Amino acid sequence: MAANGKNGKEVVIAVRDIVAGFGETNVLNHLDLNVYRGEVLGFVGGSGAGKSVLMRTIIGLVPKRHGTIEVFGVDMDGASDKERRAVERRWGVLFQQGALFSSLTVKENLQFPVREYLKLSQRLLDELAVAKLEMVGLSADVQDKFPSELSGGMTKRVALARALALDPEIVFLDEPTSGLDPIGAGDFDSLIATLQRTLGLTVFMVTHDLDSLHTVCDRIAVLADGKVIAQGTMETMLASEHPWLKAYFHGKRSRAVEQGAAAVHA
Amino acid sequence: MTATLLESTTEGERLRLAAAGAWTAQHARALERLIDAQTGKRDAVRSVIVDAAGIERLDTFGAWLLERLVRAWKAQGCDTAMVGLAENYRGLMDEVHGVSDEAPRRRRQSEFIHTLAAVGRTMVKALDSLVSSANMLGAVAVAFARVLARPRSFRLTAMVHHLENVGWRAVPIILLITFLIGCIVAQQGIFHFRKFGADVYVVDMVGILVLREIGVLIVAIMVAGRSGSAYTAELGSMKMREEIDALRTMGFDPVEVLILPRILALVIGVPILTFLGSMAALYGGGLVAWFYGGIDPEIFLGRLKEAISLETFEVGMIKAPFMALVIGIVACVQGLKVKGSAESLGLQTTASVVESIFLVIVLDGVFAIFFASIGM
Numbered sequence: 186m187a188a189n190g191k192n193g194k195e196v197v198i199a200v201r202d203i204v205a206g207f208g209e210t211n212v213l214n215h216l217d218l219n220v221y222r223g224e225v226l227g228f229v230g231g232s233g234a235g236k237s238v239l240m241r242t243i244i245g246l247v248p249k250r251h252g253t254i255e256v257f258g259v260d261m262d263g264a265s266d267k268e269r270r271a272v273e274r275r276w277g278v279l280f281q282q283g284a285l286f287s288s289l290t291v292k293e294n295l296q297f298p299v300r301e302y303l304k305l306s307q308r309l310l311d312e313l314a315v316a317k318l319e320m321v322g323l324s325a326d327v328q329d330k331f332p333s334e335l336s337g338g339m340t341k342r343v344a345l346a347r348a349l350a351l352d353p354e355i356v357f358l359d360e361p362t363s364g365l366d367p368i369g370a371g372d373f374d375s376l377i378a379t380l381q382r383t384l385g386l387t388v389f390m391v392t393h394d395l396d397s398l399h400t401v402c403d404r405i406a407v408l409a410d411g412k413v414i415a416q417g418t419m420e421t422m423l424a425s426e427h428p429w430l431k432a433y434f435h436g437k438r439s440r441a442v443e444q445g446a447a448a449v450h451a
Numbered sequence: 452m453t454a455t456l457l458e459s460t461t462e463g464e465r466l467r468l469a470a471a472g473a474w475t476a477q478h479a480r481a482l483e484r485l486i487d488a489q490t491g492k493r494d495a496v497r498s499v500i501v502d503a504a505g506i507e508r509l510d511t512f513g514a515w516l517l518e519r520l521v522r523a524w525k526a527q528g529c530d531t532a533m534v535g536l537a538e539n540y541r542g543l544m545d546e547v548h549g550v551s552d553e554a555p556r557r558r559r560q561s562e563f564i565h566t567l568a569a570v571g572r573t574m575v576k577a578l579d580s581l582v583s584s585a586n587m588l589g590a591v592a593v594a595f596a597r598v599l600a601r602p603r604s605f606r607l608t609a610m611v612h613h614l615e616n617v618g619w620r621a622v623p624i625i626l627l628i629t630f631l632i633g634c635i636v637a638q639q640g641i642f643h644f645r646k647f648g649a650d651v652y653v654v655d656m657v658g659i660l661v662l663r664e665i666g667v668l669i670v671a672i673m674v675a676g677r678s679g680s681a682y683t684a685e686l687g688s689m690k691m692r693e694e695i696d697a698l699r700t701m702g703f704d705p706v707e708v709l710i711l712p713r714i715l716a717l718v719i720g721v722p723i724l725t726f727l728g729s730m731a732a733l734y735g736g737g738l739v740a741w742f743y744g745g746i747d748p749e750i751f752l753g754r755l756k757e758a759i760s761l762e763t764f765e766v767g768m769i770k771a772p773f774m775a776l777v778i779g780i781v782a783c784v785q786g787l788k789v790k791g792s793a794e795s796l797g798l799q800t801t802a803s804v805v806e807s808i809f810l811v812i813v814l815d816g817v818f819a820i821f822f823a824s825i826g827m
């Protein structure tokens with residue numbers, strides 16, 4: 186069983202002392218991070234800070250130079266192919282650019298992972314594809330479109346639906362709400378909240394969307410200089426004196442959100 | 452295990468379906484069968500109660516199947532209610548509750564119509580590709596004229612870069628292949644001509660065949676496979692990522708920026724490769740004639756001088772730039788036809804190679820008729 190964190194919650198992703206980078210430079214520099222079961226972790230940092238690189242390192246796409254990564258208590262380096270595949274089946278990934286399979290239709294994209302892992306009837310597969318599409322706020326008519334025929338926001342939604350196709354326990358989301366209209370982004374946030382409540386989903390979400398950070402994230406971690414420089418709840422972030430955090434959470438753009446949130450709470 | 456997932460009890464007109472256990476993806480297959488078995492028509496049943504109290508775990512697969520069970524009974528006109536669902540699953544159930552019934556299935560066409568339509572589509576596509584090739588030829592000519600008027604706007608660096616890729620880097624493989632072809636032609640010639648004691652005519656055959664036909668054809672086919680496909684893939688992936696649209700919005704003409712340098716590089720490169728290839732083939736033929744046929748190099752050269760004239764050489768060389776043009780135009784047209792998917796990139800690249808090799812051979816035939824009629 187996975188180690189428990191100091192607050193008694195189960196740690197599902199344990200990142201220890203990670204170094205990763207390209208060529209001469211190290212993007213991640215001795216980084217440590219815990220992700221607990223059932224939480225929505227919002228990950229923020231400047232453009233090019235290495236958020237996507239961290240996500241790709243955890244899921245094993247970027248080779249690391251130092252450190253260990255444990256997911257569900259399985260050390261991803263020491264794991265056999267079979268163990269690793271079992272872990273991979275339990276997570277879903279939404280890439281920053283969508284990464285839909287361009288030669289499959291939307292429906293086939295959603296069915297692809299399901300078909301590989303579960304032997305279901307075609308009827309059920311079709312129904313589930315429609316259900317997943319509608320859950321992410323798309324109508325059933327897009328199911329026969331090809332990814333190149335989708336708008337940017339639709340691509341994001343389909344990619345989210347595909348990440349959720351197998352009802353994973355962890356989802357990695359790289360900027361899921363960028364490119365969505367505010368209503369769509371709000372729906373997205375409430376979908377994530379629903380899934381977290383009902384399925385106990387753990388969410389690792391890279392985002393710049395202050396609304397999402399306010400409404401769905403249980404905890405926020407900040408990446409700068411290749412390290413996690415701060416983590417905690419929204420209140421901790423707002424109270425922080427760190428100049429970058431101050432600029433991020435108290436900047437011009439965040440003030441409006443704060444006021445909105447305050448108005449809602451009042 | 453699966454036996455306990457769904458159990459039914461009938462109480463008079465009322466059917467009670469008790470769902471229990473893990474309604475999750477792992478059991479979805481078994482669950483679907485249970486549900487289908489429980490939704491068969493039963494006249495006696497007036498109302499249905501789905502008791503979800505026993506459900507220990509639920510995910511979207513299970514939630515959808517529960518919803519499907521409820522909907523199936525509702526569709527049969529029974530009062531259907533779900534009771535006992537744990538509070539934390541309520542939100543998920545609400546999500547799937549909003550899902551519309553499956554979109555109407557597309558109707559299936561008959562096999563015959565389907566085949567007929569495919570034939571028609573292929574014909575239209577062939578015609579279309581002819582028209583777009585003519586279009587492209589025109590656009591390239593216009594761009595060329597514009598460049599002639601303003602030579603400074605010509606992208607010399609780009610052309611030299613492409614010339615290096617299609618010409619210089621192709622030299623070793625072209626030399627090797629044409630050399631081998633020359634050897635093979637000479638060997639076959641000697642082997643068969645020897646029966647008539649006419650070995651020495653192999654020199655005529657190798658000389659004429661290589662200079663008029665084989666040199667240029669082999670080179671053109673090699674270039675179509677090697678560089679035509681590369682052009683299509685390059686332009687196609689630029690098209691896919693909207694790079695070509697970006698160029699256009701900045702006020703550049705993609706034909707002038709991307710296509711003209713590529714085609715000119717081919718038009719310059721292919722004749723040079725043809726010349727080198729023909730020489731390599733003659734060299735190979737000469738070597739085989741010497742070692743296998745016992746024809747001394749001096750005799751070979753003397754014989755060659757008599758057998759061929761400058762015309763023979765010209766016939767081959769004149770064809771080269773035209774073949775280059777065909778390859779370049781086809782490759783660029785196909786590249787620009789790529790749509791958003793990786794599959795279409797593959798299809799278009801294949802089409803580019805097949806079509807350009809086909810057209811090169813057709814063109815060779817047309818030239819043969821032309822040269823015969825002007826007596827060359």
Ligand SMILES: Nc1ncnc2c1ncn2[C@@H]1O[C@H](COP(=O)(O)OP(=O)(O)OP(=O)(O)O)[C@@H](O)[C@H]1O
Pocket residue numbers: 207212230231232233234235236237238239281
């Ligand atoms: N494949 C790669 N090769 C070389 N360098 C890379 C590669 N991928 C990322 N980098 C570099 O790593 C750094 C971090 O990139 P990353 O994509 O993680 O940024 P990010 O934090 O996700 O930014 P954004 O918010 O803009 O998505 C950048 O400096 C980038 O140039």
Ligand SMILES: [Mg+2]
Pocket residue numbers: 236237238281359
């Ligand atoms: Mg990123």
